[in-house]
Amino acid sequence: MALIAQNIDVKFGATQILHGVEFNAEPGTFSAIIGPNGSGKTTFLRAITGEVAFGGTVSINGLDTQGTSAEILAHERAVLAQSTQLAFPFNVIEVVRLGLTAGVATGNPADANGLPSKALERVGLGGFEGRFYAELSGGEKQRVQLARVLVQIWLPVLDGRPRWLFLDEPVSSLDIGHQLMVMQIAADYAQAGGGVVAVMHDLNLTAMFAQNVLLLANGRCLASGTPADVLTDATLSAAYGCSLSINTAPTNGTPWLLPHAAQLVGHGGVQ
Amino acid sequence: MTFAPALPTQSRTVRQPGDRRALSHLLTLLLVAGLLLTILLSLGWGAASDADVIGALFGAEDVSVRDRTIVWDIRLPRVLTGVTVGAALAVSGAIMQGLFRNPLADPGLVGVSAGAGFGAVVAIVLGGSAPIWLQAALGYYMVPLAAFFGGWTTTLLLYKVATRNGRTSVATMLLAGIALAALTGALTGILVYYATDDELRDLTFWGLGSVAGANWQKFWAAAPLIITCLVAAPLLARSLNALALGEAAAGHMGIRVQLMKRIAILTVACSVGAAVATTGGIGFVGIVVPHLLRLVQGPDHKGLLINSALLGGVMLLLADAVSRTIIAPAEMPIGIITAVIGGPFFLWILLRNRSLVDF
Secondary structure, eight states, X not given: OOEEEEEXXXXXXXXEXXXXXXXXEOTTOEEXXXXXXXXXXXXXXXXXXXXXXXXXXXXXXXXXXXXSOHHHHHHHEEEEOSOOOOOSOOBXXXXXXXXGTTSOSSSOGGGGGGHHHHHHHHTTOTTOTTSBGGGSOHHHHHHHHHHHHHHHTXXXXXXXXXXXXXXXXXXXXXXHHHHHHHHHHXXXXXXXXXXXXXXXXXXXXXXXXXXXXXXXXXXXXXXXXXXXXXXXXXXXXXXXXXXXXXXXXXXXXXXXEEEXXXXXXXXXXXX | OOOOOOOOOOOOOOOOXXXXXXXXXXXXXXXXXXXXXXXXXXXXXXXXXHHHHHHHHTTOTTSOHHHHHIIIIIIHHHHHHHHHHHHHHHHHHHHHHHHHTOTTOOTTTTTHHHHHHHHHHHHHHHXXXXXXXHHHHHGGGHHHHHHHXXXXXXXXXXXXXXXXXXXXXXXXXXXXXXXXXXXXXXXXXHHHHHOOHHHHHHHHHHHHOOSTTOOHHHHHHHHHHHHHHHHHGGGGHHHHHHHTTOHHHHHHTTOOHHHHHHHHHHHHHHHHHHHHHHHOOOOSHHHHHHHHHHHHHOSOHHHHHHHHHHHHHHHHHHHHHHHHHTTTTSOOOHHHHHHHHHHHHHHHHHHHTHHHHOO
């Protein structure tokens, strides 16, 4: 029971986006995929979730994703996209209820009715049930989508099988309070036995929450392993093209990244 | 690390439509009642009293032969044709809008009806030169089947042209629809040159759209196709709802997207084909009905598809009532009525609810 991605190649036309990326994730852990813009993070997540055609193999809980039907995969994992375009004026609770489409939220279908409201509470949007989705702010929309995704695989472990949350930049449009809230939800999901794989831009949040990090650059795996292995001054500075140093936050001891603005490399820098 | 779970939520005063599922069920009941009432009134229009109509329908002894004939042989096929065609057009509109993820997709506007009309014209004009065994095998189904293939081909072409990576461009869809409608219109025009006088009369009626020519024969040729589609349509509701989030998200939620798209296109082509084969092109039903319902009960396809069928039936019967009374004793083609009522009404909906249709 794990997520195993082997030798992932992705081509868009003549351009090769990913070159033989390898990645493993264990249930019960929060894995982060990091890397600069255009490094192939989102494409890699899309390969894992089957949204793009790819070479290599991806298996989730022992199921080869390329040979498994959408219905069965919907039991094993849910996917939160970077942004979701919703057609038609659905209200918030109707959107979250779409998470019940697969009908596998819990082992007991009778529980399903109450879940959407619970999920909204969980993402801090209790009382938003009847609001029109189109009238929400970007951050609220993102959390509504998270609630929908949570509803789909509400129990982190069902019938002994861990379930997987795939999140593409889940905190990109959120304020710092809600960033922490969403990261905590994902961390709790992993703590309860589920697997979480998230594309992350924020290295500090990655350092705080992830147990497993994959660093991509130019479509290749530059480093992978624990945050202590990957989040080093040298590796990150090389990947992001700027000078960074890792400190320790004085308040709680988590790693804390400090960019050196004066030493920007390859971006023109500060004169 | 400690974490404060309860972040304050902003309290903005906005409209709260609440749970709209109950509303949808209530609307279904009201529409069933409305449809029955409209059918009854349509049967009794002018000549027979309501009591006579009910008597005639249930075989009472004291109803005159004239009334019985009017109700059974003239009005009932016409009314039932109106109901099934209205339902077919409204439901295919709702399905197309869900499939294209766009409230402007309508079989009439994007060329599907034109394609179906072309298929029907081909069958009418060239059907006589088809092999005898084929004519015998197809019988009255030849025109609806040809219309179905015409509608199907156009829908498939339209979808291929307008949709890229699971996203449908409104502009491409409407422009492709115009091109396809122009093309099929031209091909239809060419066939008109080969038509005999009798066939020409049949053809004229396609252009205008009318239920006046309805009889039991035509009704039974189209009804099985339409009813099959109407029964199958609610099965698409779950998938169409999921598709509102996009094809990728629908796939992640366990929908077999390619399969459901094929079924949806087939259903639309089938019902539009059968409808167009029976009455010609009647516009705006497919766009106005689902729109109106979405404003009242929300976009959930579970209630939307059923209620669209009911309201589509009611609307077409009402339009038919207007069409045969407004310049009585002559009849105005029903397509003109639906366009005259539907066009401005649709504009009004758009202007009043820009925020809801603008996304």
